[in-house]
Amino acid sequence: MPRDLVHYVAQNLVEDPEALQTSADRGGRNVRIEIRCAPGDAGRIIGRNGRIINAIRTLARAAADGRGRVDVHLLD
Numbered sequence: 001m002p003r004d005l006v007h008y009v010a011q012n013l014v015e016d017p018e019a020l021q022t023s024a025d026r027g028g029r030n031v032r033i034e035i036r037c038a039p040g041d042a043g044r045i046i047g048r049n050g051r052i053i054n055a056i057r058t059l060a061r062a063a064a065d066g067r068g069r070v071d072v073h074l075l076d
Helices: 002-011 039-046 048-064
Strands: 021-027 030-036 070-075
Touching: 002 021, 002 030, 002 048, 039 048, 039 070, 048 070
Parallel strands: 030 070
Antiparallel strands: 021 030
C-alpha cells in the first residue's frame, strides 16, 4: 500500500514519530494520502526546495503500480 510506504519513510525522517499521522482517502482509482506531523518536523518532510516531499510522492506513485493516481499532501 502506498500509504504504508509513505508513513514508513516519513517516520524515519521526523524527530517526533509519535506525532506523525498518515491517512488515505480513496475516490475511485484515485488515492489522496495526507501527512500530519509536528510543526518542527514539516521542514524535514519538505526538504530543501521540496526535494524530499517530491521523492515521497514518486515512491508513492511507484508503489501504486499504475492502479490509479496517487497524491501526497503535507497538512499543517
